[in-house]
Amino acid sequence: MLKQNEIAVVGAAETTRLGVIPDMSNIMLHADCAINAMRDAGLKPSDIDGIACAGESPTNMAHYLGLTPKWVDGTAVGGCSFMIHVRHAAAAISAGLCTTVLITHGESGKSQIGLNRAPAGRSSLMGQFEMPYGVYGPPSMFTIPVMRYLKETGTTIEQVANVASIQREWSAQNPRAMMKDKASIDDVLNSRMIAWPFRLFMCCLVTDGGGALILTSAERAKDMPQKPVYIMGTGESVETPMISQMADFTRSRAFRVAGPEAFKAAGIKHADVDHLMIYDAFAHLPIYGLEDLGFVGRGEAGAFIMERNTAPGGKLPMNTNGGGLSYTHTGMYGMFALQESVRQMRGTAPAQVPGAKISVCHGVGGMFAASGTIVFTNEA
Amino acid sequence: MSESKRPLPQPTPETKHFWEGTQAGEIRLQKCDDCAKVYFPPRPFCPGCASRNVTIFKASGKAKLHSYVIHHRPAPGFTPPYAIAVVELEEGPRLMTNIVGCPQTPEALPLDMELVPHFEKMNDEITLPLFQPAKG
Numbered sequence: 001m002l003k004q005n006e007i008a009v010v011g012a013a014e015t016t017r018l019g020v021i022p023d024m025s026n027i028m029l030h031a032d033c034a035i036n037a038m039r040d041a042g043l044k045p046s047d048i049d050g051i052a053c054a055g056e057s058p059t060n061m062a063h064y065l066g067l068t069p070k071w072v073d074g075t076a077v078g079g080c081s082f083m084i085h086v087r088h089a090a091a092a093i094s095a096g097l098c099t100t101v102l103i104t105h106g107e108s109g110k111s112q113i114g115l116n117r118a119p120a121g122r123s124s125l126m127g128q129f130e131m132p133y134g135v136y137g138p139p140s141m142f143t144i145p146v147m148r149y150l151k152e153t154g155t156t157i158e159q160v161a162n163v164a165s166i167q168r169e170w171s172a173q174n175p176r177a178m179m180k181d182k183a184s185i186d187d188v189l190n191s192r193m194i195a196w197p198f199r200l201f202m203c204c205l206v207t208d209g210g211g212a213l214i215l216t217s218a219e220r221a222k223d224m225p226q227k228p229v230y231i232m233g234t235g236e237s238v239e240t241p242m243i244s245q246m247a248d249f250t251r252s253r254a255f256r257v258a259g260p261e262a263f264k265a266a267g268i269k270h271a272d273v274d275h276l277m278i279y280d281a282f283a284h285l286p287i288y289g290l291e292d293l294g295f296v297g298r299g300e301a302g303a304f305i306m307e308r309n310t311a312p313g314g315k316l317p318m319n320t321n322g323g324g325l326s327y328t329h330t331g332m333y334g335m336f337a338l339q340e341s342v343r344q345m346r347g348t349a350p351a352q353v354p355g356a357k358i359s360v361c362h363g364v365g366g367m368f369a370a371s372g373t374i375v376f377t378n379e380a
Numbered sequence: 381m382s383e384s385k386r387p388l389p390q391p392t393p394e395t396k397h398f399w400e401g402t403q404a405g406e407i408r409l410q411k412c413d414d415c416a417k418v419y420f421p422p423r424p425f426c427p428g429c430a431s432r433n434v435t436i437f438k439a440s441g442k443a444k445l446h447s448y449v450i451h452h453r454p455a456p457g458f459t460p461p462y463a464i465a466v467v468e469l470e471e472g473p474r475l476m477t478n479i480v481g482c483p484q485t486p487e488a489l490p491l492d493m494e495l496v497p498h499f500e501k502m503n504d505e506i507t508l509p510l511f512q513p514a515k516g
Contacts, residue, residue: 121390128389128399129421130476132508134464136455144466144476148447151491196450196461196486244466244476245421249447 007090008221008228011041011214012342021208025114029106029210037212050101054081071098078365079332083372087234106210107330145249159302161188163283171322173351179326202283204329211335229345233266233375243367254371255292262373274356277337280323334363345378386457402507407439420473442470481512
C-alpha cells in the first residue's frame with residue numbers, strides 16, 4: 001500500500017476562464033490549465049517527467065506542451081480518470097519511475113471545438129443492448145437506476161431535488177460558478193422535465209474548461225512555492241460500461257471498492273473528514289456516494305442532506321464549489337472536484353471550510369462504470 | 381414511435397445466437413454448465429467462473445419492470461415522452477428495453493409490474509425484444 005503523505009500536490013490550476021470558451025479547442029483547454037499549473041508550482045516543462053490525461057492522449061499532450069516524459073498514463077474511464085491518475089502518479093513517483101507528474105484535463109463540452117470523442121459502435125455491447133432503446137446521452141441513462149433506489153429505500157424525489165437546492169447555496173459563494181441563483185426544492189421540481197423523474201436542475205451543467213495538477217514527492221515539495229497538499233490514501237475500481245448491467249441499482253460496486261480502499265490506506269474514520277467532494281453529474285450521485293462510502297447508513301443520505309449536514313454551516317461540508325450541478329461540468333468533472341479539494345486544503349477556496357485538514361474527493365466515471373477516491377490532507 | 385431511425389444493433393460472432401433468437405420469437409440466455417450461473421449479455425464463457433462450458437437456452441419470457449425513466453427529449457427514431465426501461469427476467473438477468481402497449485406515464489408503469497416480450501421486427505436481420513404488460 002502507498003505510504004501516507006509521501007506524495008504531494010504542488011501545482012493546481014483551472015483554465016483561465018470557465019463556462020463558454022468557443023475560442024479554444026479541446027487540446028488548448030488542456031494546455032491552458034497546464035501552463036497555469038506549472039506557473040502555480042514554479043516549474044518549467046523541462047521539470048515535468050511524467051504526464052497523465054484523459055480526453056486527449058498523453059502523446060498529444062506531451063507533444064503539444066513540449067514535454068519529454070519517462071512515465072505516461074492514458075487511463076480514460078470517464079470523469080474519475082483524474083482521481084485514478086493521481087493514484088497512479090503517486091505510485092509511480094513513490095516507485096521512482098519519475099519525479100514530477102503533470103495531470104491535465106480540458107474539455108470543450110459546450111462549444112465542441114476539436115473534440116476527440118468516438119461514439120459507441122453498433123457492434124459494441126452498448127450498441128447492441130442499450131442504444132436501440134432510445135438512450136441519448138447521460139441524462140437518459142445515468143438516471144435509470146433511481147426509481148429502483150427510491151422504491152427500495154423510501155427516499156423521496158424531493159430529497160433528491162434538495163441535493164441541487166443545497167448546492168446552489170455553495171455556488172452562490174463562488175464567483176466562478178455558472179449558476180449562482182438560489183433554487184428551492186420547488187424551483188428544482190418545477191424546472192424543465194428531462195427524463196422523469198429528473199428535471200433540468202437535477203442534471204449537471206454542460207460547459208467548457210479544464211484543470212491540471214502537478215504531483216511530486218513530499219520531500220521535494222518542501223522547497224516549492226505552494227503549501228503542499230498530501231495524498232493520504234487512494235482507491236479505484238470499475239464495474240460495467242452498461243448502466244443496465246450494474247449488479248445492484250441501489251448501490252455502486254465501484255464506489256464500494258474505491259471508497260473503502262482509500263479510507264483504509266489513509267487510516268482515517270468518517271468522523272475525521274472535514275470536507276467532502278462527491279462527483280455530482282446528477283443529483284442522486286451524492287446520495288449514493290454518502291451511503292456507499294459509509295458516511296451514513298443505507299437509505300439515510302436523503303434525510304442527512306435535508307437536515308443540512310452537507311450545507312454551509314453543516315458538519316460535513318460537501319461539494320463546496322457548487323458541484324457539477326452548479327459550478328461547472330465539462331463532461332468529465334472529476335478534475336474540478338480535485339481542484340476544489342486542493343483549494344480547501346490550501347485554505348484558498350471561495351467558500352473555505354475553516355480549519356479543514358482532511359478532504360475526501362470521490363469520483364464516478366461513465367454511468368456508475370468506474371470510480372476513484374482520493375483522501376487529501378494539509379498536515380504531513 | 382417511428383421505428384426506422386433507431387440505431388440498430390450489429391451482431392458479433394458472440395451475440396449472433398441472441399439476435400437469431402429474437403427473430404424466432406425467443407429470448408435466448410446462456411447458462412454455465414459448471415457453476416450454473418445464468419448471464420447476459422451474451423459471451424461464450426461464464427463471467428462467474430470463466431468456464432467455456434456454457435449452454436444457450438430459451439428464457440421463459442416472464443419479466444418484471446425493474447427501473448426506468450420517461451425520456452422527454454427527442455432521440456433518433458423516438459417521439460417523446462417514451463420510457464427507457466430495464467426489466468428483470470424470471471431467470472435473473474436484466475436487460476434494457478422499451479415498454480409498449482401501455483401509456484408512457486408513471487401511473488401506467490409501476491415498478492415490478494409483470495411483463496411479457498413483444499418482438500418488434502425492424503428489418504430482415506434485426507428483431508428487438510420489447511416488453512408489454514402481462515395482462516392486456
